[in-house]
Amino acid sequence: MTDLSALLPPFMARVSGGGALSGLERLSGGANMESWAFEWAGGAYVLRRAPSAAYMADRPFGHADEAALVMAAQAAGVKAPEVVGVLADADGMGTGYVMRRVMAEVSPAKILADPPRSLLADLGRELARIHAIPGDAIPAAIPLMDTRAALAELRSRFLSYGGDRPVIALAIKWCEDHLPAPADPVLVHGDYRMGNVMVDEDGLAAVLDWELAHRGDAHEDLAFGCMTVWRFGRIDRPAFGVGSLADYFAAYEAAGGVRVDRDRFRFWLVYRTLWWALGCLQMGQAWRSGADPTVERVVIGRRTAEQELDLLLLLEAEAPEVERGRALPPSPDAAPAPTGEPTHSEIVQAVRDWIEGSIKPRAEGHAKFEAVVAMNALGIVLRDLSADVRAEDAALAEALLSGTTSLAEPGLLARLRRAVLDKCAIDSPKYAALAAARADWRG
Known part of the structure; x- marks a missing residue:
């Protein structure tokens, strides 16, 4: 696993001057790329990165071009983030770039x-x-x-x-x-x-x-x-x-x-x-x-x-x-209520309840997000097991x-x-x- 806490300081010193790294945390969003928030020399920043070049293999352009585009947009008056530096291979953090963090709501x-x-x-x-x-x-x-x-x-x-x-x-x-x-x-x-x-x-x-x-x-x-x-x-x-x-x-x-x-x-x-x-x-x-x-x-x-x-x-x-006014056919009949030994559905329910009661409350940041995703996945399985759709x-x-x-x-x-x-x-x-x-x- 890449140790960003060790690799970010020399990069930031090069692109922004001296300082100290603090508050490094992964943000919960990002379906494809990672986003990491941190502070440096009193300023707030976000690292947007892919852990390796393999993540970018099927993309028409890389992070250097993406960063250049964001800078062009900002120069044209668009409310785009300010890019302060682009990762190089020697930085050891994959591909990506660092922006000044905008303090506003994204949810x-x-x-x-x-x-x-x-x-x-x-x-x-x-x-x-x-x-x-x-x-x-x-x-x-x-x-x-x-x-x-x-x-x-x-x-x-x-x-x-x-x-x-x-x-x-x-x-x-x-x-x-x-x-x-x-x-x-x-x-x-x-x-x-x-x-x-x-x-x-x-x-x-x-x-x-x-x-x-x-x-x-x-x-x-x-x-x-x-x-x-x-x-x-x-x-x-x-x-x-x-x-x-x-x-x-x-x-x-x-x-x-x-x-x-x-x-x-x-x-x-x-x-x-x-x-x-x-x-x-x-x-x-x-x-x-x-x-x-x-x-x-x-x-x-x-x-x-x-x-x-x-x-x-x-x-x-x-x-x-x-056809738009035609009545719908009925849904398939529901599965019968379980009896005897625990069913597949009941075992999945037990695991989901355990994540909700024991894992999620103790998790923080991205780990809490992952716990919720796991619960959602098990919820799909539960409903799938009880239906014939x-x-x-x-x-x-x-x-x-x-x-x-x-x-x-x-x-x-x-x-x-x-x-x-x-x-x-x-x-x-x-x-x-x-x-x-x-x-x-x-x-």
Whole structure:
């Protein structure tokens, strides 16, 4: 294990001058990269890093280019963190860079409980500023996205993961049929959403996590933060969980952003929901291959069900009215109550209770986060053991992907609705859209 407490001081002395290291702790967030907070010479900093070059092997650009992009964004007036130094191989800490720490709130739940009045306008303004960064200021390594090729890659990945999830197949086919004409490319942040912005009492304080940046369609950024999953339960507020799309678009356009095309926005909303559904499946593949052995990966792998629910909510309008009004078939019968020796479910429940009662209360920082993730994983197993629900249907997925069937088929929409409700109830029972869909579909 890398000893950051020994390796950070010489690095900081080189990039920032003399001082002493204190308060080193790993922050709980970060699905792919590590973030470490620390103090040096009276200042607060964050190290963003990957433990080794292997973590960056499939990425189009590395941390040096990411750091250069963050610096270019800050120079263009974007509220991006201040980069103070980039790790070199000789530093022995993997790849990454150090930023001055922004002291503001990042938790979506806390921000959305009482957002500053200016927040939605701030989000529109900052995105317009990102999209206005001059092309010659963007590092050459930042790639240009070819939407048609990217969609073909999603199809290929889907097939490599089994090609047997009907709702994902439905979404791929829809995107292929509704592919928009290429747009004039701008810098796309690629991950512009709650969870990647920091907020204080005055409004938006910083835009974080630039690792997915690329050149492409501005509407991709506009749509991403409006996905249901990134509203963190505030599904009645379609723009970031903060407010209305009309107000968000108006703020973006007033700050110099491109005129918003609603059809193009809808395409990207479906596309990025599809992208994240496959991203969740990819997390499971990363664990299975041994590339990332953390429990967090397998738990995120089961969040595919959330995105399948959201995709069906987005695409059900394609079905005839009679199909949208059709009653749902019943769910499978529940398993009988246990008798005799402890069942698999009861053993899993005992382990989960032990983590909750004995491990979690004594854990701190990232260890507490890991305990919660482990409890979530065991909760999925518990619900899985007591139900007979599968999401896979290779024949139906192939028929939807090829276009030989569609939501016009009598009863298909009702079957898919039942399937995504039951699967999401196992994998993510607290997902806000689940309760709303259940009520809307009378499921």
